[in-house]
Amino acid sequence: MKVVKVLLLTLFACITLSFGSDTKTGSLNIQKVIITDEMRVKYPIKSHHEHLAFDCVDCHVNQGDDPSKFKNIGDNGCMSCHKSKQFMAKRLKFMDTLKANPHNSVHDGPTLYCDECHFEHQQSTNMCIECHEHEVPQWMGVTP
Ligand code: HEC
Ligand code: HEC
Ligand code: HEC
Ligand code: HEC
Structure with missing residues (x-):
C-alpha cells in the first residue's frame, strides 16, 4: 500500500x-x-x-x-490522474474477498462512473446503498 x-x-x-x-x-x-x-x-x-x-x-x-x-470533469478528468478503472479496482483489491470492492462490483465490474459515488464539491454518496442499505456500512468505509 x-x-x-x-x-x-x-x-x-x-x-x-x-x-x-x-x-x-x-x-x-x-x-x-x-x-x-x-x-x-x-x-x-x-x-x-x-x-x-x-x-x-x-x-x-x-x-x-x-x-x-x-x-463536470467526468470520468476522463479523474482518469487523467487516477490512471484507469482497472487500476482503481486493483487499489481496493483487498475488498474483493468480501465481493465488496466498489471499484469492481459483482454487478458491474470496473465500469461504473466515478460520479455515481464521488463528488468533488459536495459530499460523496455510495450508490450501492440504494439496494444494500444494511450491508454497505459493513463492507465499505465512507466514500471519500
Ligand atoms: C490533477 C490530478 C487529479 C485529478 C484530476 C483527480 N485526482 Fe483524485 N487524487 C489525486 C492524487 C495525486 C491523490 C492522492 C494520491 C492518491 O490517493 O491517489 C488523489 C486522491 C483522491 C482520493 C482520496 C484517496 C484516499 O486515499 O483517500 C479520492 C477519493 C480521489 N482522489 C478521487 C478523485 C475523483 C473521483 C476524481 C474525478 C472527479 C479525481 N480524484 C480527480 C489526483 C487527482
Ligand atoms: C460504487 C461507488 C464508487 C464508485 C463508482 C467509485 N468509487 Fe472510489 N471509492 C468508493 C468507496 C466506498 C471508497 C472507500 C473504500 C474504502 O476504503 O472503504 C472509494 C475509494 C476511492 C479512492 C481511494 C482508494 C484508496 O486506495 O484508498 C479513490 C482514489 C477513488 N475511490 C477514486 C475513484 C475513481 C477515480 C472512480 C471512477 C473510476 C471511483 N472511485 C468510482 C466508492 C466508489
Ligand atoms: C479534483 C478536481 C476538481 C477541482 C480541484 C475543482 N473542481 Fe470543480 N468540479 C469537479 C467535478 C468532479 C465537478 C462535478 C460536480 C461535483 O463533483 O461536485 C465539478 C463541477 C464544477 C462546477 C460546475 C457545477 C455545476 O453546477 O455544474 C463549477 C462551476 C466548478 N466545479 C468550479 C470549480 C472551482 C471554482 C474550483 C476551484 C475553487 C474547482 N471547481 C475545483 C472537479 C474539480
Ligand atoms: C439496483 C439494486 C442494486 C444495486 C445498486 C447494487 N446491488 Fe448488489 N445486489 C442486488 C441484488 C438484487 C442482489 C441479489 C440478492 C442478494 O443477494 O441480496 C445483489 C447481490 C450482491 C452481492 C452478493 C452477490 C454474491 O454472489 O454473493 C454483493 C456482494 C453485492 N450485491 C455488492 C454490490 C455492490 C458492491 C454494489 C455497489 C457497487 C451493489 N451491489 C449495488 C442489487 C443491487
Whole structure:
C-alpha cells in the first residue's frame, strides 16, 4: 500500500511539473483564471486534493477562463490522474474477498462512473446503498 502511494505521488509530481512547463511556455493561459473568494466558498475542494495544493484549473483543464462556466470533469478528468478503472479496482483489491470492492462490483465490474459515488464539491454518496442499505456500512468505509 505504501509503495503504491509513493508511486502515485511521484506520478503526481511529474504531472504537476508538466503542467508547470506548459504555463511557462505560454501554450496555455490557465494561470490567468481569476477565482474569487466567493467561488472558493461555493466550490470547496476535497481535503485529499486540497492538501496536494490543487487549484481549480488542475481539474478544470481547458475549460476557459470564466470559473462560473466550469463543467463536470467526468470520468476522463479523474482518469487523467487516477490512471484507469482497472487500476482503481486493483487499489481496493483487498475488498474483493468480501465481493465488496466498489471499484469492481459483482454487478458491474470496473465500469461504473466515478460520479455515481464521488463528488468533488459536495459530499460523496455510495450508490450501492440504494439496494444494500444494511450491508454497505459493513463492507465499505465512507466514500471519500
Ligand atoms: C479534483 C478536481 C476538481 C477541482 C480541484 C475543482 N473542481 Fe470543480 N468540479 C469537479 C467535478 C468532479 C465537478 C462535478 C460536480 C461535483 O463533483 O461536485 C465539478 C463541477 C464544477 C462546477 C460546475 C457545477 C455545476 O453546477 O455544474 C463549477 C462551476 C466548478 N466545479 C468550479 C470549480 C472551482 C471554482 C474550483 C476551484 C475553487 C474547482 N471547481 C475545483 C472537479 C474539480
Ligand atoms: C490533477 C490530478 C487529479 C485529478 C484530476 C483527480 N485526482 Fe483524485 N487524487 C489525486 C492524487 C495525486 C491523490 C492522492 C494520491 C492518491 O490517493 O491517489 C488523489 C486522491 C483522491 C482520493 C482520496 C484517496 C484516499 O486515499 O483517500 C479520492 C477519493 C480521489 N482522489 C478521487 C478523485 C475523483 C473521483 C476524481 C474525478 C472527479 C479525481 N480524484 C480527480 C489526483 C487527482
Ligand atoms: C460504487 C461507488 C464508487 C464508485 C463508482 C467509485 N468509487 Fe472510489 N471509492 C468508493 C468507496 C466506498 C471508497 C472507500 C473504500 C474504502 O476504503 O472503504 C472509494 C475509494 C476511492 C479512492 C481511494 C482508494 C484508496 O486506495 O484508498 C479513490 C482514489 C477513488 N475511490 C477514486 C475513484 C475513481 C477515480 C472512480 C471512477 C473510476 C471511483 N472511485 C468510482 C466508492 C466508489
Ligand atoms: C439496483 C439494486 C442494486 C444495486 C445498486 C447494487 N446491488 Fe448488489 N445486489 C442486488 C441484488 C438484487 C442482489 C441479489 C440478492 C442478494 O443477494 O441480496 C445483489 C447481490 C450482491 C452481492 C452478493 C452477490 C454474491 O454472489 O454473493 C454483493 C456482494 C453485492 N450485491 C455488492 C454490490 C455492490 C458492491 C454494489 C455497489 C457497487 C451493489 N451491489 C449495488 C442489487 C443491487
